[in-house]
Amino acid sequence: MDVGQLIAALVGGALPLHYGGKATASSSGSYDFDYSPAPDTSASDAVGWAAEQSANDASAAAIQENDANLQALDASIAASEQQNDQANADTQQYLINNGM
Numbered sequence: 001m002d003v004g005q006l007i008a009a010l011v012g013g014a015l016p017l018h019y020g021g022k023a024t025a026s027s028s029g030s031y032d033f034d035y036s037p038a039p040d041t042s043a044s045d046a047v048g049w050a051a052e053q054s055a056n057d058a059s060a061a062a063i064q065e066n067d068a069n070l071q072a073l074d075a076s077i078a079a080s081e082q083q084n085d086q087a088n089a090d091t092q093q094y095l096i097n098n099g100m
Contacts (some may be wrong), residue, residue: 002038
């Protein structure tokens with residue numbers, strides 16, 4: 001049984017190499033410990049990091065797109081408010097001119 005892999009599976013992460021030893025039961029009932037280095041997983045880690053970086057880049061692009069959309073919405077709201085203000089001013093002027 002690989003103790004390092006068991007603990008990594010339980011806590012969701014990898015352990016440093018010196019904790020990656022195997023404990024095996026011997027015929028006498030005691031345990032023999034193998035402290036050889038754990039296998040190199042750097043290639044699979046690189047793939048994981050690349051996928052994570054790709055996801056982060058996609059998230060950043062989506063945030064920038066949302067920011068641009070919000071700026072366009074703000075500009076549209078400002079233009080609508082300006083048109084509404086002008087319509088209210090025209091209505092007020094009409095009411096003043098017509099004695100209402």
